Amino acid sequence: MYKILVIEDEINIAKNIKQILDLSDYFTIIADDGRTGIELAKEEKPDLILCDVMMPNLDGYQVLMELKKYKIIDTIPFIFLTAKSDRLDFRKGMELGADDYLAKPFSPEELLKAIQIRLKKQAKIKENNNKELRELGLKIQKAFPHELYTPLNGMILSANLLKEYADTMSIEEIKEMAQTLLESSQKLHNISEKFILYLYLEFITNNPHKLNEIRRQNYKCLTKSILLTFAKIQAQKVDRENDLILDLEEMTINMAETDFYKIVTELLDNSFKFSKDGDKIKILTSINDENFCNLFIINEGKGISPKKLKEVENFIPFNQSLDHYEGFGMGLAIVKKILEIYQGSMMIESFANRQTIVHIMLPQG
Numbered sequence: 001m002y003k004i005l006v007i008e009d010e011i012n013i014a015k016n017i018k019q020i021l022d023l024s025d026y027f028t029i030i031a032d033d034g035r036t037g038i039e040l041a042k043e044e045k046p047d048l049i050l051c052d053v054m055m056p057n058l059d060g061y062q063v064l065m066e067l068k069k070y071k072i073i074d075t076i077p078f079i080f081l082t083a084k085s086d087r088l089d090f091r092k093g094m095e096l097g098a099d100d101y102l103a104k105p106f107s108p109e110e111l112l113k114a115i116q117i118r119l120k121k122q123a124k125i126k127e128n129n130n131k132e133l134r135e136l137g138l139k140i141q142k143a144f145p146h147e148l149y150t151p152l153n154g155m156i157l158s159a160n161l162l163k164e165y166a167d168t169m170s171i172e173e174i175k176e177m178a179q180t181l182l183e184s185s186q187k188l189h190n191i192s193e194k195f196i197l198y199l200y201l202e203f204i205t206n207n208p209h210k211l212n213e214i215r216r217q218n219y220k221c222l223t224k225s226i227l228l229t230f231a232k233i234q235a236q237k238v239d240r241e242n243d244l245i246l247d248l249e250e251m252t253i254n255m256a257e258t259d260f261y262k263i264v265t266e267l268l269d270n271s272f273k274f275s276k277d278g279d280k281i282k283i284l285t286s287i288n289d290e291n292f293c294n295l296f297i298i299n300e301g302k303g304i305s306p307k308k309l310k311e312v313e314n315f316i317p318f319n320q321s322l323d324h325y326e327g328f329g330m331g332l333a334i335v336k337k338i339l340e341i342y343q344g345s346m347m348i349e350s351f352a353n354r355q356t357i358v359h360i361m362l363p364q365g
Contacts, residue, residue, distance in 0.1 A: 001025060001026065001027050002026050002027065002047040002048065002119060003026075003027045003029065003044060003045075003046045003047050004021055004026050004027070004028050004029070004046055004047065004048050004049070004050065004115070005029045005031065005037065005040055005041055005044060005046040005048070005049045005050070006018065006021075006028060006029065006030050006031070006050045006051075007031045007033075007034060007036075007037030007049065007050065007051040007052060007055075007060070007063060008030070008031075008032070008050070008051075008052045008055075008081065009032055009033055009052060009055045009056065010052070011032065013052075013081075013104075014030050014032065015030075017050065017111065018030055020108045020111060020112070021111075021115075024112055026115075029044055029046065033055060033056070033057060033058065034051075034055050034057065034058030034059065034060070034062060034063040034066075035057070035058055037049075037051065037063055038058075038063060038066050038067060041067055041076075042070060045076075046076060047076070047077075047119065047122070048076065048077045048078075048079070048115060048118060048119060048122075049067075049076055049077070049078045049079070050079050050081055050102075050115075051063055051064070051078065051079070051080055051081065052080075052081045052082070053080050053081065053082040053093070054082065054083070060080055060081075060082070060093075061092065061093065061096060064078060064093070064096050064097060064098060065096060068096075068097060075122070075209065076122075077099045077100075077118035077119065077121070077122050078097065078098050078099050079098065079099060079100045079101070079102055079114060079115070079118065080093050080098050080100070080101045080102070081102050081104060081106075082101060082102075082103060082104065083103070083104040099118055100114055100117075100118060102114050125208070150187075151184040151185070151187040151188040151191065152184070152188065154180055154181075154183075154184035154187075155180075155181055155184040155185060155188070158177045158178075158180045158181045158184070159181065161177055162174065162177050191330075194330050194331070194334060195330075197262075197334055198330065198333060198334055198337065201334065201337035201338060201341065202337065204337075204341055205337060205340050205341060211341065214341055214342075215341075215342070215343065217254075217256075218254065218365070219253070219254045219255050219256055219257075219365050220252055220254075220365045221252065221253045221254075221255050221256065221257045221260050221365060222250065222251075222252055223248075223250070223251045223252075223253055223260065223285060223293070223295070224248045224249070224250045224251070224285070226257065226260055226261055226264065227246065227248055227264060227283055227285070228246065228248065230261060230264050230265060230268075231244060231246060231264065231268060231283055232244065234264075234265065234268040234269060234272060235268075235272070235281070237272075238272045240272060240277060240281070243275075243277070243278065243279060243280055243281050244280075244281050244283070245280055245281065245282040245283070246282075246283050247282070247283070247284045247285070248283065248284075248285050249285045249286050249287065251285055251286075251287055251293040251364070252293075252364060252365040253293050253362045253363065253364060253365050254342065254362070254363045254364065254365040255338075255342045255344075255362060255365070259338050259341075259342070262334065262335075262338060263335050263338055263339075263360065266331035266332070266334055266335050267297050267331070267335060267358055267360075268281070268283075268297065269331060270299075270331055270332070271297055271299040271301075271356075271358075274299065274301055274302070274356075275299050275300065275301030275302070276301065279299070279300045279301045280298075280300045281297070281298070281299055281300070282296070282297070282298040282300070283295070283296070283297055283298075284296040284298070287364070291363065291364045292361045292362065292363060292364065293361070293362045293363075293364055294359065294360070294361055295359070295360040295361075295362070296357060296358070296359055296360075297357075297358045297360075298355055298356070298357050298358075299355060299356045299357075299358075300354070300355045301355070301356065302352070302353055335360075339360070339362075342362060342363070343363060344360060344361055344362040344363065345360075345361045346358065346359065346360050346361075347359045
């Protein structure tokens, strides 16, 4: 049985609504003012809220804004009841996040139809979310063992050799085994971190309320200092500071600094990984006339063939056919998910034996 909260200060109207809903097999809760309605919404967690607009002390708009603070209406349909028909009032309610308006006086049929439409829509959203979670769970079951077997096998083999032959091995051989264990464990750690990050980003992109919450934020990320700092750190890790060329224009983008850092880290990691010492890695930034910020990362390495580029661009981290591109596909998938969240875009061009160009476009902050 669906639970419906009615917030209405006119007691006769509230009783009539309750009678209609009770006869239609809904469990109805009545609040006679906005403050009581907020408290009942927090306690009862109804399936739908009907709320009058014009109420003393706390009107319907204030109730809706207050519920937003507690994330209560993120997943609960909210319908305004109003005697006012001014289009500005309709727009104000929708901008605040209301799902529908029902103008007084309304018939029982109009009331029940409005409720049924919103409850069906909400049920469909939940059904889709559950389906996506099930599919994601199946992907995890299939992919996680595959992604972890390579470093785990290296660790198990080295540990067994140490266990069986440590007494007869030289110090150098033991150190070599220890180094293999260290490298395999670091690789396992990196894979696990990326895997968990990808799953988190997948959750966000499949959660409309969370996605809208992030997109409503007004981020002010200054790109130049981040690129200067972390590009040099990435280059120092592989002892290739001399291969790094920076041509940076200061840009302010609408993205959290931590997420921009992830993009830069993943793309630069790939650029150094798939090029050799002496190949230049160029980072260029610019602002175009359409209020978008451009980031170019140009890798003057061996490039990627058109066939492989298509495979990499369409890469799903659970695809087992790209072992020799291990790390590239997962990193690229993470970048694409972050860009999807912030409504950015990415293009990749590659020329055999010349260069690979990754072009990122992001909205200005």
